[in-house]
Amino acid sequence: MLIFKTKRLTVRNAVAENKKDIAVLLQLWNDAETMKLAGFPEGLKTTPEKIVSQLRRQDDVPFNMTIMADLSDTGETIGHGLMRTPEKNGVAVFDIKLLPQFRGRGLAVEFLSAMLDYMFNNSYVKIVEGTPNKENAASIKMQERCGLLRTGEGVYEFPEKMRSYTNPVAHYIYRITRKQWEQLRAAQKAA
């Protein structure tokens, strides 16, 4: 399912039957370097079978679905994203993970900007929120470049049963409201 396109990216749902999607997700989720700032110092230690079963269980709607970003010109998959259905208060959260070889080219900023547009184009999203680890300079910069503003901080503690293989995550809270997003896009259009 095509979800959206940007200048360089084609964003679609992850497919349980697509071996390349499973390989990309396995690489990202098991990579300690990618996962440590999310609180998993040894990665998720997941398996292809678990990923396939997770993808088979996901609903066929763009929210809450593991989405994949491909480079439109070569078809290479650069990483994955996630847009969560907003809570009752209208706050939606997101995730992006790019394979190391595709980082540093502005692709994450392009991907997140388009996710913001997608989320705010759904009328029930009032605020989009990110909670980057305080040490995750790349994620913080990405969120700031997309117009999110630091509004607070906190510490995420994993549930008791997960504590033996996770670390608490000291994070900032970044937010963009619908009004701020509308103003940002209007200013970009006028520039």
Ligand SMILES: CC(C)(COP(=O)(O)OP(=O)(O)OC[C@H]1O[C@@H](n2cnc3c(N)ncnc32)[C@H](O)[C@@H]1OP(=O)(O)O)[C@@H](O)C(=O)NCCC(=O)NCCS
């Ligand atoms: C966070 C992540 C998606 C950013 O990807 P990326 O390809 O580096 O992002 P971009 O190229 O779009 O750059 C975003 C900004 O961050 C800056 N940046 C990237 N890495 C940085 C670093 N290590 N330190 C400081 N700034 C950094 C870039 O210079 C750019 O800012 P600029 O446009 O002002 O130059 C990527 O690093 C990643 O997948 N990390 C692991 C998973 C993760 O932490 N995800 C975040 C959860 S939301």
